[in-house]
Amino acid sequence: MNLAETGTRTATSPTQALPLAAAPGIEAWHVASPVVPMIALSFTFEGGAAQDAEGKAGTAQMMARLLDEGAGDLDSDAFQEALAARAIELSFHTGPDSIGGSLKTLLTHADEAIRLLALSLAEPRFDQPSIERVRAQMIASLRYQQNDPGVLASRRYFREAFPGHAYGRSSSGTIETLSAITRDDLVALHRAVIGRGSLKVAAVGAFDEATITGMIARAFGALPEAGPLKAIPPTAINELGRRIVVDLDVPQSVIRFGMPGVAWRDPDFIPAYVLNHILGGGAFTSRLFQEVREKRGLAYSVGTSLTSHRAVAMTWGYTATKNERVVEALDVIGDEIQRLITDGPSDEELQKAKDYLTGSYALGFDTSTKIANQLVQIAFEGLGMDYIARRNDLVASVTQADIRRAGARTLGDGKMLVVAAGRPTGL
Known part of the structure; x- marks a missing residue:
């Protein structure tokens, strides 16, 4: 122990x-x-x-x-x-x-x-x-x-x-x-x-x-050794590029979309995390929030996050909008992804993302329960006992080259699997 x-x-x-x-x-x-x-x-x-x-x-x-x-x-x-x-x-x-x-x-x-x-x-x-x-x-x-x-x-x-x-x-x-x-x-x-x-x-x-x-x-201490676990084979997201409708008689469609990701243990996770913050993880400052909600009023909320499982990692996104504006919202999301693939973030955008992610990290440790939860997650992912001390330096050292490499692995060619529950017009 x-x-x-x-x-x-x-x-x-x-x-x-x-x-x-x-x-x-x-x-x-x-x-x-x-x-x-x-x-x-x-x-x-x-x-x-x-x-x-x-x-x-x-x-x-x-x-x-x-x-x-x-x-x-x-x-x-x-x-x-x-x-x-x-x-x-x-x-x-x-x-x-x-x-x-x-x-x-x-x-x-x-x-x-x-x-x-x-x-x-x-x-x-x-x-x-x-x-x-x-x-x-x-x-x-x-x-x-x-x-x-x-x-x-x-x-x-x-x-x-x-x-x-x-x-x-x-x-x-x-x-x-x-x-x-x-x-x-x-x-x-x-x-x-x-x-x-x-x-x-x-x-x-x-x-x-x-x-x-x-x-x-x-x-x-009285627990036995755990029994053998069933092996979970590695997998990847199927149906990238497909849009699926779950028919539901509601005035607003709820949308889920996803692309490949990188696992928390992967060396490219931190660059991918910074890139995701710029794309959709940064709440009010992210590109998707600004383009989908602030500029066009297409949705109340929109965002993305990195999800890391043992056998797969993905970039997972969400939004909801009126049935008649689903296609427009998805087009805007796709355009922003393509802009990041083609041009990447600006130097100022990258620096602001790193400043926020390093400055806000301590907020995840402001109660005893949060500290315990963070520590056990770090242990579960095998990141090492010094991860908390290293993490902000890892974020601060992310370069444009790192972002391009992570983008190639997560954004790829921009194809997403999309599922919309509602009655979206023209999807």
């Missing part, structure tokens, strides 16, 4: 890895923060919704939702009452490649919080009444979303982008797949994913090294 400790609340100084024998196989990072007498813990396990069996989409999400629905000798009601009695915040979440969670509690209640966390991970009950209640909640949510254009556009996008691949399935499943999930499916996935071998932990709080070492050992 490796423990990285810094003496600053914002975790911006270089860190030092220290081997700890309390719980072998666990990588944990620690930031001492004496400002508030509390502990914020974030953790993640390798293997998420992409591990769902064929015909059982939604298993990982259902399992994560059941982890705090009774554990050990506590049924669901007793477990929730134990959390509420001490205002302990415990939650779990699922991504395509991971299952993770977070814990927040006052230091005076840390022992009980750690006990409940350990129970939820090592001894979840998966009682049948709880399974049926969570299944019903998930199915009700799916039914509620059946006419949500944003949900429909996103699901169709991924189904077309990654046909036959785990990423093409919805992590929340369908009514049919949720109905097919059994307790044995949940137990099997838990056995495969929830283990020490793939665990990353970040802890922030008013405690010393020995204290947090003991807490982490109690919370995670």
Whole structure:
């Protein structure tokens, strides 16, 4: 187990890895923060919704939702009452490649919080009444979303982008797949994913090294090694250049579009990140925001982001506009992408993007929970304990040559897969 400790609340100084024998196989990072007498813990396990069996989409999400629905000798009601009695915040979440969670509690209640966390991970009950209640909640949510254009556009996008691949399935499943999930499916996935071998932990709080070492050992040390995970083959976005309509009787179409990307671990990620900020990630200053919203009033919001999964990376975009203006909006977006491909950003534009990205980085570390979440994500991506100290220098050193190289990999020839949910005119 490796423990990285810094003496600053914002975790911006270089860190030092220290081997700890309390719980072998666990990588944990620690930031001492004496400002508030509390502990914020974030953790993640390798293997998420992409591990769902064929015909059982939604298993990982259902399992994560059941982890705090009774554990050990506590049924669901007793477990929730134990959390509420001490205002302990415990939650779990699922991504395509991971299952993770977070814990927040006052230091005076840390022992009980750690006990409940350990129970939820090592001894979840998966009682049948709880399974049926969570299944019903998930199915009700799916039914509620059946006419949500944003949900429909996103699901169709991924189904077309990654046909036959785990990423093409919805992590929340369908009514049919949720109905097919059994307790044995949940137990099997838990056995495969929830283990020490793939665990990353970040802890922030008013405690010393020995204290947090003991807490982490109690919370995670009893977990077995995770079982073998299903291999997720590399993939790429299909249907680039295609425009797809999901017919929905609404006055405004919701649009999702995507192009290739680069993974967070890739050396070109930082240049691609700066380029994306200029294109659509920079909120009010991005080219798409200025051209689509400010100059033409085509949409209330428009933007892009870089998405990095284990088996694929992409540039992911969104907007919504009146049905009769969808084609115009897409043409403007395409034109701005082509301008960046042909001319690149101006030197002033590039410098402003770098100034903003370096100046705003510390805002992601202004609470203990944010620090823990950032650290565990950095650990999950394998970026190294010194990434926080290096990151702004990496951004500041991006050149026009770096931007052109990243643009060739992400913007390519400008072709996008586009899905519009609504009744767009002339698409």
